[in-house]
Amino acid sequence: MKLFIDTGIVEEIRKAADWGIIDGVTTNPTLIAKSGRSQRDVITEISEIVDGPISAEVIATDSDGMIKEAQELATIHKNVIIKVPMTEDGIRACKWMSKNNIKTNVTLVFSGNQALLAAKAGATFVSPFIGRLDDIGHDGMDLIEEIRTIFDNYGYTTEIIAASVRHPTHVRDAALLGADVSTVPFNVLKKLFNHTMTDKGIAAFLSDYEKSSK
Numbered sequence: 001m002k003l004f005i006d007t008g009i010v011e012e013i014r015k016a017a018d019w020g021i022i023d024g025v026t027t028n029p030t031l032i033a034k035s036g037r038s039q040r041d042v043i044t045e046i047s048e049i050v051d052g053p054i055s056a057e058v059i060a061t062d063s064d065g066m067i068k069e070a071q072e073l074a075t076i077h078k079n080v081i082i083k084v085p086m087t088e089d090g091i092r093a094c095k096w097m098s099k100n101n102i103k104t105n106v107t108l109v110f111s112g113n114q115a116l117l118a119a120k121a122g123a124t125f126v127s128p129f130i131g132r133l134d135d136i137g138h139d140g141m142d143l144i145e146e147i148r149t150i151f152d153n154y155g156y157t158t159e160i161i162a163a164s165v166r167h168p169t170h171v172r173d174a175a176l177l178g179a180d181v182s183t184v185p186f187n188v189l190k191k192l193f194n195h196t197m198t199d200k201g202i203a204a205f206l207s208d209y210e211k212s213s214k
């Protein structure tokens with residue numbers, strides 16, 4: 001499974017990229033706003049750090065506006081992926097972009113049918129928001145499983161990004177269910193390293209080494 005980092009904070013991307021396990025980056029208007037910088041500046045800097053798909057989201061709500069923004073964002077770097085919302089206009093824009101060789105990520109996906117429409121429109125990625133489904137009492141993982149089945153039934157190559165990831169269990173479950181990608185906030189990425197038994201094991205090895213070297 002590919003691991004993307006879900007943030008607009010360049011320092012977090014730099015640290016995660018340094019671990020050597022980051023395949024791409026996703027941002028959204030909320031994450032860019034948290035950075036306090038312009039989207040163009042942030043995406044440009046990210047493209048100098050990570051050589052993989054970098055999602056940048058459009059703000060327009062009409063398809064013509066989305067296409068115009070996409071054409072501008074696509075000039076930043078060849079790795080830029082245009083994130084469009086799961087709406088009628090978003091799907092129309094996605095279809096245009098797929099015909100015009102602009103890669104897309106259809107975001108705010110909450111049902112199998114929405115993912116099916118995105119795949120039919122030639123989306124490169126779909127982003128089901130698992131944490132936000134959990135928040136309203138659903139099980140976000142059921143959606144990952146549903147989309148995986150639909151795409152496999154018909155051979156759609158659209159990649160599934162498990163998004164709105166809140167904790168390490170989301171990452172593990174998305175991997176078990178065959179999501180192509182998990183996009184993970186920095187604080188959750190850091191937690192993926194941890195296990196108390198690892199810490200205990202290191203402490204024991206070091207103490208045994210100290211004893212034997214005396």
Ligand code: G3P
Binds near residue numbers: 131183
């Ligand atoms: O990738 C989408 C993600 O940024 C949304 O996460 O935690 O705001 O639901 P969250």
